[in-house]
Amino acid sequence: MIRFENVHKRYPSGRDALSGVSFEMQAGEMAFLTGPSGAGKSTLLKLIALIERPTRGTVLVHNQNTSRVRRRQIPYFRRRIGIVFQDHKLLNDRTIFDNVALPLVISALRRRDIERRVRAALDQVGLLGREMNSPLTLSAGEQQRVGIARAVASRPDIVIADEPTGNLDPALSLEIMQLFERFNDVGVTMLIATHDLELLDRLDHRRLRIDGGKIAKAATDV
């Protein structure tokens, strides 16, 4: 589902974020991407979502070589990937419903289908009934759940999350991770970047430890 082959990423500033990363994730797999801040976790996720492109090496997503995805095709490529952000990136001038509906509106779904899917997504994250509120009326944990609902509303088969629990206390963090597990249970491939190792000890999933721009071998097979 996701495959990195000797991927290097050097930013224009000259910083090497990734130097020779290779790994593979099967469909339906769930994995955590760990490592200290600045290790290259975010860069790796950005390469999957085509927010950045590799300097060298090959990134395959959905068996598609991302270097062959032209700029104009990127939107369609991204529609098959759900992205969860640390700062959840909600639009505060719109209702919760409109936030979750955004990817569906983009895909030009019918109003009826959009309503059905938004309700389903909000139901899964436990926020049904709050649709018409502004995201600002929600707590941090609830806002992140809206972000997750938006990421899964269009039913992508890959969801990537960059420090989704970065701003949350341990109890809320665990709740979010369990939510991800539920999506994984229905077959969604999940890759979650986090540096919260304490939290990971309570969850049993594959870990990809990245340090100094490389995947650390030992941590790969947990």
Added chain:
Amino acid sequence: MFRRTSHYFSLHAQNFLGAFGRLLRQPVGSAMTIIVIAIALALPAGLRVLLNNFETLSGSWAGAIDFSVYLTMEVEESRARELAVALERRDDVLQVVFVPRDAALEEFQSYSGFGAALDALDENPLPHALVVRPAGDSREQIEALAADLIELTETELVQVDTAWVERMRSMLLLVARIVDLATVLLALAVVLVIGNTIRLEINNRRTEIEVVKLVGGSDAFIRRPFLYMGLCYGLSGGLLAMLTIVASLFTLTGPVRSLAGLYGSSFELRGLTPEQALLLLGAGAVLGWAGAGVATARHLRAIEPT
């Protein structure tokens, strides 16, 4: 197929209404932009309406290109009348009015101020005359007709004065050219004003654009609301320009009527025709869309999520 098409149109209708909604949410800022656009559209359109009126007016002065054919003293009144009828049959003549020498004298006496001097004469010094209104109004046509008429044995003198008509015509042409130029420049101004407004709007909605790109919004999807916003600005500006012109003409109607009355004319100001009004709205819409198109082409690409 039908459902898909109607779905497509409903998406566009949503965009259109959404764009209007956004304008309404910032009423003061939008109003200022719309007023600027309206002025820039009303100016050339209004000038054009006035120019059209002036051209109608000069057209109704066709009488001014009438010319007089003075017959020789020997020509009898009956012969002169026959000649008038004969000339009127020509294709290049619209109308011939016979002015008998007695009537001419009478008119001359009452209007020229030489009344007393003329009374001193024993007999009427004036010949019969024909006032010819040419069918064509170009200088060549009139001069050719005059040349023909001077060849007639009955003709003593043909008096033509087309020079001032020519002058007037070239002046109108010059004014029309200036209005054309102003139209182009002001249309450009509308594009720039709307382009700049949309650029600001794009900057204000930077975060939103980034998020939409992250969840897979295509360039077309992101561009659409801004294009519709430009369209709304243009349409509103066009509508306001139209109202401005109608109101201005309305205030001019009274004075123009009394002025025309003083000159014994029944001239009436003509307002915007429905076609012109539509054209004005259409121009506003097209320029708005174009301005937004320029702004989105230049600025949307630069916004990429990081």
